[in-house]
Amino acid sequence: MKSKALKITARCPIRTTTDLLSGKWKLLILFQLAPQSLRPSELKRVIPDISEKMLIQELKTLCDSGMVIRKNFGEVPPRVEYELTSIGRKIMPLIAEMRNFAIEYENEIISNTKS
């Protein structure tokens, strides 16, 4: 039991990814942006329980980490759109796995409840 190589200390991929996606909202936002770019007001509509502050705050950190781009149309009243970048699009397999796991988990729970 001296698995030195497996020791988790500083930079490990699990932490890199959780740092990028942590919090209540980032994955939901990314998921909504996958099929098409959306304006903040449209995102608010499809994620009704997010507060405006959190929406904009999380969009900003997603921009900062390179997952999303903000497109400003320079119009008035203001019009902007948020769009996934190429790396942003690369969390989709991860989301697919999360969905997959959720389904397996719920099946397991149901079959345990029955017995």
Add this chain to the structure above:
Amino acid sequence: MKSKALKITARCPIRTTTDLLSGKWKLLILFQLAPQSLRPSELKRVIPDISEKMLIQELKTLCDSGMVIRKNFGEVPPRVEYELTSIGRKIMPLIAEMRNFAIEYENEIISNTKS
């Protein structure tokens, strides 16, 4: 833009999974338990920066959610072991995806830094 079916409100797979795995430590613990069952003291050794309280607390919630089993050997001084359940083992593809994403993300960052 009336994607009613995609609206995220109550129970959605992304939330199911993040709820189960949320927090700083759960994924790291599950990852360490994948190759073999471990005693708390061994887990502490491979995840040095976790506090004892968090380790035990998270092990308990992982047990409660059915991801992990606690085996008590009934010895004194106390000896217990934590082991993944069958659903617990099913987060491994998810962790693999996280690792995969982390690598792609870091590559992207490097290539953007160079240009």
Add this chain to the structure above:
DNA sequence: TTTCATACTTACCAAAATGTTAGTACTATA
């Protein structure tokens, strides 16, 4: 007999995450 190790529990505290409310500037619409 003091110390160590085990697997915990408890009380308390600090920091981080999230939420609430109000306000900005501008225009279009009622």
Add this chain to the structure above:
DNA sequence: TATAGTACTAACATTTTGGTAAGTATGAAA
């Protein structure tokens, strides 16, 4: 002229999370 919509920002409050430090019971080793 009042109201609503847009994309924000800022101040503040609350909730959640994580960390520290101490204590418990037991027996074995020094």
